[in-house]
Structures are given as structure tokens and as C-alpha cells.
Amino acid sequence: MPEKLGGWKTxxxxxxxxxLIIPAILYYIAFWAIPAASGxxxxxxGPKGFTLRYFQYVLRDPYFYQALGYxxxxxxxxxxxEFILALAVALLxxxxxxxxxxxxxxxxxxxxxxxxxxxxIWATGYxxxxxxxxxxxxxxxxxxxxxxxxxxxxxxxxxMALLIVAEAWRGLPSVMIILLAGLQGISKEYGEAARIxxxxxxxxxRKITLxxxxxxxxxxxxxxxxGAVQIFVIITVIFGHRNLPVLVEEAVYYFRELHQKQLGAxxxxxxxxxxxxxxxxxxxxSGSFKGEEGRGE
Amino acid sequence: xxxxxLAPPVADxxxxxxxxxxxxxxxxxxxFILVPVYFLFILAFMSRAEVYSWPLPLFPKxxxxxxxxxxxxxxxxxxxxxxxxxxxxxxxxxxxxxxxGLAGYxxxxxxxxxxxxxxxxxxxxxMYPGVAVAIPMAVLFMRLGLYDTPFPIALALNYGVGNIGxxxxxxASIFLGINEELEEQAMVLGLSRMGAFFRIxxxxxxxxxxxxxxxxxxxxxxxxxxxxxxxxxNPTLAAVTYHTVAxxxxxxxxxxxGGAFMAFPALVFTxxxxxxxxxxxxxxxx
Numbered sequence: 001m002p003e004k005l006g007g008w009k010t011x012x013x014x015x016x017x018x019x020l021i022i023p024a025i026l027y028y029i030a031f032w033a034i035p036a037a038s039g040x041x042x043x044x045x046g047p048k049g050f051t052l053r054y055f056q057y058v059l060r061d062p063y064f065y066q067a068l069g070y071x072x073x074x075x076x077x078x079x080x081x082e083f084i085l086a087l088a089v090a091l092l093x094x095x096x097x098x099x100x101x102x103x104x105x106x107x108x109x110x111x112x113x114x115x116x117x118x119x120x121i122w123a124t125g126y127x128x129x130x131x132x133x134x135x136x137x138x139x140x141x142x143x144x145x146x147x148x149x150x151x152x153x154x155x156x157x158x159x160m161a162l163l164i165v166a167e168a169w170r171g172l173p174s175v176m177i178i179l180l181a182g183l184q185g186i187s188k189e190y191g192e193a194a195r196i197x198x199x200x201x202x203x204x205x206r207k208i209t210l211x212x213x214x215x216x217x218x219x220x221x222x223x224x225x226x227g228a229v230q231i232f233v234i235i236t237v238i239f240g241h242r243n244l245p246v247l248v249e250e251a252v253y254y255f256r257e258l259h260q261k262q263l264g265a266x267x268x269x270x271x272x273x274x275x276x277x278x279x280x281x282x283x284x285x286s287g288s289f290k291g292e293e294g295r296g297e
Numbered sequence: 298x299x300x301x302x303l304a305p306p307v308a309d310x311x312x313x314x315x316x317x318x319x320x321x322x323x324x325x326x327x328x329f330i331l332v333p334v335y336f337l338f339i340l341a342f343m344s345r346a347e348v349y350s351w352p353l354p355l356f357p358k359x360x361x362x363x364x365x366x367x368x369x370x371x372x373x374x375x376x377x378x379x380x381x382x383x384x385x386x387x388x389x390x391x392x393x394x395x396x397x398g399l400a401g402y403x404x405x406x407x408x409x410x411x412x413x414x415x416x417x418x419x420x421x422x423x424m425y426p427g428v429a430v431a432i433p434m435a436v437l438f439m440r441l442g443l444y445d446t447p448f449p450i451a452l453a454l455n456y457g458v459g460n461i462g463x464x465x466x467x468x469a470s471i472f473l474g475i476n477e478e479l480e481e482q483a484m485v486l487g488l489s490r491m492g493a494f495f496r497i498x499x500x501x502x503x504x505x506x507x508x509x510x511x512x513x514x515x516x517x518x519x520x521x522x523x524x525x526x527x528x529x530x531n532p533t534l535a536a537v538t539y540h541t542v543a544x545x546x547x548x549x550x551x552x553x554x555g556g557a558f559m560a561f562p563a564l565v566f567t568x569x570x571x572x573x574x575x576x577x578x579x580x581x582x583x
Contacts, residue, residue, distance in 0.1 A: 024396050109331075112563050114563055124553050230427070230428070278424075
């Protein structure tokens with residue numbers, strides 16, 4: 001009798017891992033899967049059933065092409081700039097130096113600051129009598145009689161440059177931390193071996209360090225790209241609404257300002273398509289699809 | 298002999314340049330990060346006359362809270378929205394820690410079928426764009442009559458999704474760091490698995506769980522886009538500050554006060570849990 005009870009108890013206990021994850025799964029179904037699926041339905045559902053009219057509307061909207069163009073221009077340039085600078089900095093500081101932990105806290109600041117604070121920093125910075133110009137005057141780099149008007153309307157190329165600087169402020173430290181973590185995982189012996197065999201610093205970097213750093217580089221690039229596709233708050237705070245339209249702004253605009261739920265959903269679906277493509281690429285490159293079923297490896 | 302004498306100076310020179318470059322890079326990046334934050338805060342604390350002087354002083358002489366007072370009273374929604382933001386953040390923490398914590402424990406302690414698919418789903422859900430869930434979720438909650446309620450339950454439930462994933466990830470790494478043998482010994486001594494968890498593991502995990510809770514708080518406090526989509530007349534502080542700051546181009550005193558006010562909790566909490574955040578970004582994997 002006790003033996004039987006034991007068997008029953010063991011059986012019950014073997015389901016333990018599932019009991020513990022069932023709440024999470026139910027939650028995901030209720031508040032993620034159902035909304036996500038109904039978002040797809042929303043974008044394709046007209047008054048008389050299935051329709052493509054919302055997407056046709058989006059494809060006829062000149063703002064859509066602008067938004068798409070600006071979003072991707074921003075993505076490509078800002079991710080490239082951040083990556084190159086962050087890699088340079090990470091390589092330079094990949095040693096144990098005094099004050100490293102304080103420095104890491106400083107590097108965390110832009111990552112954890114609210115987007116509004118981030119927007120306020122650069123909106124007050126780029127204003128004609130803002131802190132960027134003031135700093136340049138104090139440094140003797142600008143004539144106080146002729147402050148630069150950074151935000152002059154319609155100078156899209158200049159705006160893009162300003163946006164990339166602001167975004168570098170926010171994104172560069174996070175890319176640097178990911179790369180630094182990767183660099184610290186690389187055994188110093190590889191570099192020493194390369195040096196003994198006569199490799200120059202540049203050769204070591206190109207043939208040893210960068211290939212070993214590849215997983216971290218992929219992580220950093222794709223995470224930044226996913227973030228860049230969804231840029232929105234900072235743009236409206238600095239440049240105003242729809243002056244430099246981007247995809248998320250259009251989704252929010254149609255949904256919230258015009259109460260066109262289906263158009264908002266259509267835009268959201270387009271953003272989703274881009275982000276999911278990037279995410280799957282990331283998961284595939286990082287080898288997550290062929291991971292072992294193990295106990296917390 | 299001459300070779301021997303030459304070698305050390307060369308090595309020293311290399312080490313010296315290396316260190317110099319390191320410190321230059323560190324100082325350069327630290328300045329690039331800190332100067333803008335410094336200006337946000339001094340602008341927020343400057344007197345109105347100083348904010349609109351040209352060029353702006355590098356070191357303000359008159360510190361005042363007037364700008365914060367102006368920001369907090371410019372819109373009657375702001376004060377109630379502070380409390381609402383805290384409510385939403387605490388609800389999110391409760392959801393994330395209870396549901397995510399259970400799953401995180403399961404991930405850390407057990408080997409089971411479908412674990413990898415689940416890990417993958419968690420990552421995928423985390424990366425899924427917020428707008429693509431928030432818009433349809435707002436529509437669903439409108440039908441239920443739960444959209445833009447005084448306590449924005451829809452918003453907290455939405456934040457729950459992303460934060461459950463994050464909490465699974467964080468708590469799994471915390472529980473992995475606590476030796477399972479402690480639990481097994483407690484079970485040998487007569488505690489049930491549940492008892493061992495509550496009496497042994499949970500107290501040991503408490504600091505890490507607190508860090509996870511604080512991280513969730515920062516995320517919920519900061520979040521703007523979904524808050525904008527899912528609230529209208531009952532906004533969170535982030536949503537109402539966003540509209541205030543975005544509509545105040547050129548009003549440096551208002552923009553900086555709003556930005557600085559939002560930044561305080563995030564900065565203080567980050568300082569408290571900086572060790573954990575660095576660990577998390579440093580590629581702790583489950």
C-alpha cells in the first residue's frame with residue numbers, strides 16, 4: 001500500500017516542472033497570443049469580412065514611404081555608427097582598470113533613463129539657446145552672436161545626424177557592455193599565442209578577436225536593430241509630431257489621434273513583420289533552435 | 298646585455314600607452330554620457346532667469362524647485378498620474394514575480410520536455426514589438442469596458458507579459474546560483490519540496506528577487522508608447538509627461554523639469570541594483 005502511494009506521489013512530482021510553468025503559459029495565451037492574433041484579424045477585417053483595404057490605404061499613403069525610408073535610413077546608419085564606436089571603446093577598455101565598476105554604472109545610465117528624460121535632454125540640447133550651443137560657446141567653438149539653429153525646419157539630413165548622435169548616446173553604452181562581456185569571455189591566451197607567432201595587433205584583432213566575438217556582435221547588432229525599427233518617442237519630442245515620420249509614430253497616430261483602429265493595426269503588423277524577421281534571424285544565428293534540453297546549462 | 302636593458306623600457310612604454318588609451322576612452326565615453334545628464338539636471342534646478350540666459354551658465358548660482366512646481370501643476374492630471382504609475386508598476390511586479398518566479402524556478406531546477414521550446418517562446422515574446430500587442434489589446438479591452446479605467450488594469454496586464462519573460466530569465470539565474478543540495482538536505486530532514494523552497498531557497502534568493510522587482514519597477518515607470526496607446530483620460534506619469542514635454546518645444550524649464558522628475562526614481566533604483574543589471578547584461582544565460 002505505501003509503495004503504491006509512493007508511486008502515485010512520484011508520478012505527481014514528475015509533473016512539478018509543468019505545474020510551475022502553467023501559470024506563465026496561460027498568461028501568455030491570454031494577454032499575448034490572443035491580442036497578437038486579434039491584431040492580425042483587426043488589420044484584415046473589413047465591414048464585410050476579409051479585406052486588404054487597410055493595407056491598400058497604407059501603400060497609397062505618402063507618409064508610409066517616408067516613414068519606411070526614414071526608419072531604415074536611421075536603422076542602418078545608427079547601428080553601424082554605434083557598433084564601430086562601441087567596438088573601439090570596448091577594445092580599448094578591455095583591461096582591469098581602477099574605477100571599472102563606477103564606469104559601468106555610468107554606462108548604465110542612458111540605458112535605464114526614461115525615454116522622456118532622454119528626449120528632454122536632447123530637446124533642450126538642440127534648442128537654439130540650449131545647452132549644446134552654450135557648451136560650444138564656453139569652449140570657444142561658437143560665436144555667441146550667431147548660435148546654430150540645429151532644428152531649422154525641414155533640414156532632414158541634419159535632423160537625421162542629430163538623431164543619430166542622440167541615439168548613439170543612448171545605444172552606444174549598451175552595445176559596448178555586450179561587446180565587453182564577450183571580450184572578457186575570450187581567453188587572453190589566444191592573443192598571447194598570436195603575438196608569439198608574430199601577429200601584429202591588427203592581425204590578432206581581425207583573425208582571432210573578431211571571429212571569437214561573433215556571437216556578441218550578432219546579439220548587439222540585432223538587438224539594436226530591433227530597437228531602431230521601433231524608434232518613436234525621441235523623434236516626436238525633439239522634432240515634433242510627424243515632421244520626421246517613422247513607422248511606430250504612424251501606428252500610434254492612426255490609432256490614437258484618428259481613432260482608425262484598423263489602420264493602426266495594419267501599421268503595427270508591418271512593424272511586427274520586420275521585427276519578427278530580425279528576431280528569428282537572431283534566434284537562428286545564436287543557435288537557440290538547436291539548444292539542448294538540459295537542466296539550466 | 299644591451300638587449301636585456303632595452304626590453305623593459307619597451308614593455309613599460311607599451312603598457313603605459315595601453316593604459317593611457319584605456320583611460321582616454323573611459324574618460325571620453327563617461328563625459329559623452331554624463332555631460333547631457335548634468336545639463337538636464339542643472340536646467341531643471343535653475344531659476345527661470347538663468348534657464349533663459351545666453352549662453353547658459355555651466356554652474357548655476359540659484360537653485361530652486363520652481364521648475365518642478367511648474368511642471369507638477371501645469372496639468373491637473375499629473376499628480377494623480379504619479380500614484381497611478383506606482384500602482385501599475387507594483388501590479389506588474391506582483392504579476393511578474395509570482396508567475397515568472399515560479400517558471401524561473403522550474404527552468405532552473407528541472408529537466409523537462411519542451412523546455413527549449415519554452416525558452417525560445419519567452420525570448421520571442423520579449424522581442425515582439427509592443428505596438429503589435431498593445432493596439433489589439435486596447436481594442437479587446439474597449440469591448441470589455443476595461444479600457445482607460447481609473448486603475449489601468451489593461452496596462453499592467455500588458456506590462457506583465459514582457460516582465461514575466463524577463464523575470465523568468467533573472468530568477469532562473471538566481472535559483473541556479475543557489476545550491477540544490479541545500480534543498481535536498483532540507484527534504485531529507487523532512488521538509489516537503491514546497492517547504493524547502495519557502496524555508497531555504499526563497500530567503501537566499503530574496504536579494505536577487507528584490508533586484509528583479511526593482512528592475513520591473515524601472516521598466517514600468519519608464520514605459521511611454523504602450524501607456525500612450527492604452528490610456529486616454531487616466532494616463533500614467535510617463536504618458537502625461539510625454540505629452541507635456543513633446544508639446545513644450547523651446548520651454549527648456551518645463552522640458553528639463555519633466556525629464557529630470559521622471560529620471561530620479563530610475564537613477565536611484567539603478568544605483569541600488571547596478572551589480573545585478575551589469576550581470577544581466579554581461580550575458581548571464583539560462
